Amino acid sequence: MVQQPELQENSSIRSTQRVLRSLSTYRWTSLGALVSLLLLTLANALTPQLFRWGIDEGITQKNLQIVLHSAAWLVLAAIARGVFNFGQSYLAEAASQGVAYDLRNKIFSKIQNLSFSYHDQAQTSQLLTRVTSDIEQIRTFVGTSLIQVVGSIVTLVSISVVLLVMNWQLALITLTAVPLEGWLMARFITGNNNLFRQVQEQLSDLNAVLQENLLGIRVVKAFVRESTERSRYTSMNDGLVRANMKTINAIHNTFPFLFLLSNLVTLAVFAYGGAQVIGGRFSIGELVAFNSYLALILQPILLIGFAAPAIAQAAASAERVYEVVDAEVEIRDRPGAVPFTTCGGRITFENVSFRYPGATSETLKQVSFETKPNELIAVLGMTGSGKSTIMNLIPRFYDVTKGAVRIDGRDVKSFTLKSLRSRIGIVFQETTLFSGTIRENIAYAKPDATLEEVIEVAKTAQMHDFITELPDGYETIVGERGVGLSGGQKQRIAIARTLLTDYSILILDDSTSAVDAKTAAQIQTELDNLMHHKACTTFVVAQRISTVKNADRIFLMDKGRLVAQGTHEELMQNSPLYGVILESQVKQKEKNDPQLA
Numbered sequence: 220m221v222q223q224p225e226l227q228e229n230s231s232i233r234s235t236q237r238v239l240r241s242l243s244t245y246r247w248t249s250l251g252a253l254v255s256l257l258l259l260t261l262a263n264a265l266t267p268q269l270f271r272w273g274i275d276e277g278i279t280q281k282n283l284q285i286v287l288h289s290a291a292w293l294v295l296a297a298i299a300r301g302v303f304n305f306g307q308s309y310l311a312e313a314a315s316q317g318v319a320y321d322l323r324n325k326i327f328s329k330i331q332n333l334s335f336s337y338h339d340q341a342q343t344s345q346l347l348t349r350v351t352s353d354i355e356q357i358r359t360f361v362g363t364s365l366i367q368v369v370g371s372i373v374t375l376v377s378i379s380v381v382l383l384v385m386n387w388q389l390a391l392i393t394l395t396a397v398p399l400e401g402w403l404m405a406r407f408i409t410g411n412n413n414l415f416r417q418v419q420e421q422l423s424d425l426n427a428v429l430q431e432n433l434l435g436i437r438v439v440k441a442f443v444r445e446s447t448e449r450s451r452y453t454s455m456n457d458g459l460v461r462a463n464m465k466t467i468n469a470i471h472n473t474f475p476f477l478f479l480l481s482n483l484v485t486l487a488v489f490a491y492g493g494a495q496v497i498g499g500r501f502s503i504g505e506l507v508a509f510n511s512y513l514a515l516i517l518q519p520i521l522l523i524g525f526a527a528p529a530i531a532q533a534a535a536s537a538e539r540v541y542e543v544v545d546a547e548v549e550i551r552d553r554p555g556a557v558p559f560t561t562c563g564g565r566i567t568f569e570n571v572s573f574r575y576p577g578a579t580s581e582t583l584k585q586v587s588f589e590t591k592p593n594e595l596i597a598v599l600g601m602t603g604s605g606k607s608t609i610m611n612l613i614p615r616f617y618d619v620t621k622g623a624v625r626i627d628g629r630d631v632k633s634f635t636l637k638s639l640r641s642r643i644g645i646v647f648q649e650t651t652l653f654s655g656t657i658r659e660n661i662a663y664a665k666p667d668a669t670l671e672e673v674i675e676v677a678k679t680a681q682m683h684d685f686i687t688e689l690p691d692g693y694e695t696i697v698g699e700r701g702v703g704l705s706g707g708q709k710q711r712i713a714i715a716r717t718l719l720t721d722y723s724i725l726i727l728d729d730s731t732s733a734v735d736a737k738t739a740a741q742i743q744t745e746l747d748n749l750m751h752h753k754a755c756t757t758f759v760v761a762q763r764i765s766t767v768k769n770a771d772r773i774f775l776m777d778k779g780r781l782v783a784q785g786t787h788e789e790l791m792q793n794s795p796l797y798g799v800i801l802e803s804q805v806k807q808k809e810k811n812d813p814q815l816a
């Protein structure tokens with residue numbers, strides 16, 4: 220949704236204020252940076268006065284002792300400036316690192332808590348940019364730009380006072396440049412605010428293309444789309460360069476005027492001040508000191524100018540980061556939620572209808588059923604008929620739109636999410652493994668599992684023999700997303716991983732689709748034994764009728780409705796749709812293996 224510019228600006232300001240408030244966690248470090256900054260300004264302000272003293276009382280009066288004294292004090296002032304400068308930047312950096320660290324942890328833990336529906340709609344690359352480059356922008360703002368702006372304001376005020384005390388006429392000449400410079404800078408900032416936001420968005424879009432490409436690189440190669448992908452990336456890259464060039468142009472349209480103004484002021488001070496020195500109303504030492512102050516007083520406006528784009532970018536970044544931090548977690552514990560401890564095996568769907576967030580039609584329509592203890596339920600149906608969606612509602616990956624899902628009579632919404640999900644073992648349709656060893660992947664949900672426990676579940680998943688034949692056995696490293704393993708091997712590791720959990724309800728969502736029929740049948744036999752003494756209810760979503768024949772009951776789904784249920788034999792007699800599916804699968808089998816016919 221596109222925000223109104225004023226609303227966007229307000230929200231950027233509010234987000235920046237939140238960043239500033241988050242500094243309170245590092246109040247002592249921030250205070251240390253501020254004190255160092257004030258001491259640095261003081262040392263800066265004293266230095267020209269030491270020059271004045273050395274010139275007027277030393278050089279002009281030919282007093283070597285004062286020259287040497289002033290030189291010694293100048294050395295001390297230089298050391299002090301070095302120390303306070305270091306202190307100020309070190310402490311500001313430390314505070315900024317702290318703020319970035321907290322934000323990174325906050326956004327990461329929020330991403331862990333956000334519901335499936337959020338992740339369905341959010342682009343992974345957008346989230347990645349927020350965690351990396353947006354937080355880095357905020358860190359630069361806190362560590363550099365903020366201290367630059369505060370330092371500039373302190374310097375501007377204190378040096379103005381010193382100049383007015385030294386020579387009010389020259390001071391007025393100098394200070395007329397300050398509002399002019401301020402106006403130029405303000406025009407620059409307000410005129411280019413959107414531009415800085417654009418740069419950040421372009422970078423995000425570029426990352427999105429890169430991320431998508433990395434995930435789908437095999438498909439790109441298989442379809443020989445490298446050059447199309449290259450042009451897509453190049454055109455986004457061009458967009459980023461164009462946006463960046465626009466900011467550089469904006470800088471070049473403003474900054475030469477600022478430098479010209481500074482030079483004009485220096486010339487005016489030289490001319491008018493020189494005349495005053497000749498007239499005996501101003502000493503040479505004072506003119507030199509005044510000239511040194513000019514650099515100090517004109518610099519802050521430039522520094523604010525340089526900090527401004529970074530501040531505008533950081534404001535846009537802060538807004539984007541807080542957007543995720545504040546995102547609503549749709550599925551969470553209800554007040555008074557109780558832990559899910561024992562399972563009697565009665566899972567009830569009561570007139571359940573479900574529509575995916577943002578979808579126009581219902582995926583499930585009035586689905587009702589109840590399981591009995593220790594039942595093995597197979598869910599069958601055409602692709603897209605809503606089988607996985609039914610499974611997603613039991614662990615509350617999504618909440619029903621209408622009706623209720625109950626376990627032993629209690630609405631699943633009345634259980635704490637953590638307890639509910641940790642007692643439901645689920646093997647997803649799509650297998651995701653993590654980079655690490657096979658053992659670590661199997662023990663993902665139970666890292667302290669013994670090797671014997673890992674071997675036991677690997678045997679059930681018909682994976683043990685394969686693993687032991689690998690040179691490193693269970694310690695074999697699998698790449699990102701399980702690279703190095705076949706689809707069926709990955710699925711079997713995923714089954715083993717789930718079997719190691721403390722499940723009461725087991726859901727296998729088409730989890731043997733990539734495994735050959737013989738091995739799938741072996742897994743099924745092993746699971747049948749296991750299910751009856753560990754799981755209170757088991758759901759097996761499957762495409763092949765051969766895998767579901769032994770189920771206690773088969774649920775047949777069609778276009779979001781539960782159209783029939785019963786045993787294999789019952790469905791063969793009563794359900795025309797079941798007959799059609801069975802017939803098509805038998806025909807397929809005969810085609811593939813004519814000898815079986």
Ligand SMILES: Nc1ncnc2c1ncn2[C@@H]1O[C@H](COP(=O)(O)OP(=O)(O)OP(=O)(O)O)[C@@H](O)[C@H]1O
Nearest residue numbers: 339575578582600601602603604605606607608609
């Ligand atoms: N996250 C989602 N957001 C929006 N719509 C979705 C989402 N997931 C699934 N759908 C839609 O819901 C319908 C049912 O999907 P579901 O995955 O439950 O079907 P399925 O029976 O398990 O299919 P398959 O056998 O192909 O896995 C489909 O039309 C699908 O497009």
